[in-house]
Amino acid sequence: MKDGQKITFCGEGDQEPGLEPGYVIIVLDQKEHLRGKFRERGEDLVMCMDIQLFEALCGFQKPIATLDNRTIIITSHPGQTVKHGDIKCVLNEGMPIYHRPYEKGCLIIEFKVNFPGSGFLSSDKLYLLEKLLPARQEVEETGEMEQVDLMDFHPAQVRRHCYNGEAYEDDEHHLGGGVQCQTS
Incomplete structure (x- = not known):
């Protein structure tokens, strides 16, 4: 109901x-579920499950306590890759269907893959890991290309690095104004 x-x-x-x-x-x-683990969507129950990178690549088994005090074990077999944001379901583990108490909706699981932090492996171990994973696509550099590095994104820092002067530093005509960054 x-x-x-x-x-x-x-x-x-x-x-x-x-x-x-x-x-x-x-x-x-x-009543909301005591642990707040499940959300109801019609006859379906929805939950988020955190898994580690090695579990996403190599498989896992995770126990889940259901609302009717049972424990089910969610299994992802070795070779079944689970990506961050993937949505999977378990049939007949949702809410009972009104007037059909022996039929249930689905348990829908959205996966969050937790990656290890920077520096988790030494460079010689990274080389071994790279040999195990699919090959990366090589880029042929040309003279028109420029290499840049990725940095962590922090909105407050980006605002401080915005250029408030003219669009080009070497422009001989300093008209003032220039391009401003939008702030919220």
């Missing part, structure tokens, strides 16, 4: 001699 749905029992209200009994109306108030 859904949150706010009503159940009416006719003739089950206050009973007094000489008076017709009234109605008992029960309004369901759905």
Whole structure:
């Protein structure tokens, strides 16, 4: 049943001699799951599962405590790659379907793959790891190309590095103004 749905029992209200009994109306108030692990979407339950990079690549088994006090084991077999943001489901592990209590919706799982931090392997070990993974695409550099490095993105730092002067430093005509960065 859904949150706010009503159940009416006719003739089950206050009973007094000489008076017709009234109605008992029960309004369901759905309680949030204690651990906040599941969200309901119709008959389906939705959850997020954190896994480590090696589990995403090599498989895993994870126990999940269900709302009806059972434990199920989610299995990803070796060779089945799970990517960050992948959405998978387990049939018949969602909410019971109204008027069909032996049928259930799906348990929908969105995966979050946790990557190891920078410097987790020495360069000689990285070389071994690279040999195991699919080959990277090589880039042929030309004279028109310029190499740049990636940095961590911090919005506050980027605003400080915005150039507030003219569009080009070597321009002989200093008209003022220039391009400004938008700030929020």
